[in-house]
Amino acid sequence: MSAEREMRMSTGYFASARAMEGDRRGFVERLLDGRAKYLVGAACIALCTVMLLPLLASVLASLKSTAEAAAVPPTYFPHGLSLDSYHRLWNFQAGLLTYLGNSAGAALLTILFCLGLTIPAGYALGRFPVPGKEFFFLVLLLGLIIPYQALLTPLFFLFVQLKLHNSLVGLAIVHTAIQLPFSIYIMRNAFEAVPRELEEAAVIDGCNSWQVLVRVFLPAIVPAIITVSLFAFITSWNEFLAALVIMNKDTSFTLPLILAAARQQTSIGGTDWGMLQAGITISVIPCIAFYLLLQKYYVAGFLNGAVK
């Protein structure tokens, strides 16, 4: 008796599974069918061109000789490759390595602070019955609507008092504050997306809250951790205004400050275009590299929970 019923149920089950497979042949595939795919391809190429051309122009300009870089009207392609610009950048003021080091240090600290703050916050907001947590969450997100630039002057005086100016820690604190609302949002989503049963299984297996976090949640939210780190890195690496206000010794500058300073570096006080482009090229490399390397994770980090 039971066997027939199950046979009947199984045919129904398989039929519906097949139907679902049909539907799953998603939007993208259908879009790429037939003539539409040429249109989509063309749109992609156009978009990439618009985005990549300025970058390409920068890279090419950085490879021009000093004279050619300053030529009016400018040339599109360098007539001869030259590393002059890079050479000048290398020896600029305290030396490129100092500035790369400062930028990397601030970015690293920003990542650490961001993760250190948002992992516990995301865990609490996502998994614990904190009273009024929606309110806290909103307050934390409110940071997004206050432009940090408006707070820079008082911040500067505060940092001077706390001896945090001209310090990478101080700069990283500002960068963390800028990045925090977005990071908390990502983290909370990631924690909420972990199935409840996984947590419960770990609790039954004897984990306390801390062990559940370390042994179950952290491995499950790796994409979110990478997303938050990546964006913290990029924010900190590119941030200009806070760095300008807080860092005012030439040994404590970060890359964006050097790029700005490069504008008055030719003998007659004009912009050294070649060196500027070399600086841009160098500062863009890590951003692109990390993006490409970690693409898989940060896409997952965004989709995780966001598209529930």
Add this chain to the structure above:
Amino acid sequence: MNIQPQMARHGRERDVHHVEMRGVNKRFGEFTAIHDLDLSVGKGEFCALLGPSGCGKSTILRMIAGLEAVNSGSVFISGVNVTRMHPAKRHIAMVFQSYALYPHLTVRQNIAFSLSVAGASREVQAKRADEIAGLLQLGHLMDRKPAQLSGGQRQRVAIGRALVREPEVFLFDEPLSNLDAMLRVQMRIELAKLHKTLGATMIYVTHDQVEAMTLADRIVVLDRGVVAQVGAPLELYAKPANKFVASFIGAPTMNFLAITPTAYAGRAVTLAFDSASASASPGLTVQARNVPDASSPPTEIGIRPEHIAITNPSDRRAQISGTVQLVERLGNLTIVYLSTAAGQIVAEGSGELDVKVDENVGLVIDTARTHLFGTDGAAL
């Protein structure tokens, strides 16, 4: 492998119920999910919690596990009040419907997870995991991640993870519902074997009556947070306590027809079908379970499809006749949907049953196996 040290530990408590819930209430906000539940499960018993979706099966299981707090009442395991005890200290293990395997760990690490949390050495972990793997035929999969396993293999790993804790009580929450029909039957048999080997107490949640009937020593049927009936599988089938259990157990579902009793003689009740045109049909005399009380007369009769035989209309044993509307042939049996003077009836016959749609047939009701229900749905 030695899986029952608890037998020795709690041997002296044989007389207490192994798992017991007393007067348990569970509310979610305004909604009462579990209402004054009393439940006891004996040592080594395989107890199934059976009921439709949303009746509170998982909630009960989660309260036993300690994953859900009770609002009032208490939970006892081996005579110890565990109502406020941490899940890990209750000597239970749970297998989830979604398996809940740790996706970043290998099968070996999944199975050994609780040992690792408890700080066991790597050698001990590996040794215990391998023992369990042997028992569940997982040996060749030990280094795979859960994503690289089939549904049935994942299920076995989940069971392995429960086994390694040597629990006194296994809690299963619809462990087979994510498997396809064939595998479900196979895993069902494996679970039955496992229960035999371990002799551990198992509480098994399911909405599938076939699983409950085949696996359980005892079934607890739940209806909207209240126990509808507790009994052995065949007891529930033969003597449902109320209309809910009668309709839930058995497939195709029992036929329910409105009736009015016309005469009583001891436990025998003569009745007429309420349906307007039923005046044509002769009275039917059936046996009530107890001598009926005229103040609460039966209002409905329940007849299982398998207790209605189909014959030709001239058969003198036929109590009513009907017209065939639909025939479902399943090979070894035939399900016939009929329209009769008493209403719509489903009957079940042999696989070779010779009936055609629109044919007129006679129906022989096995009057010794009918069920009478009062207005409140209780069996009479």
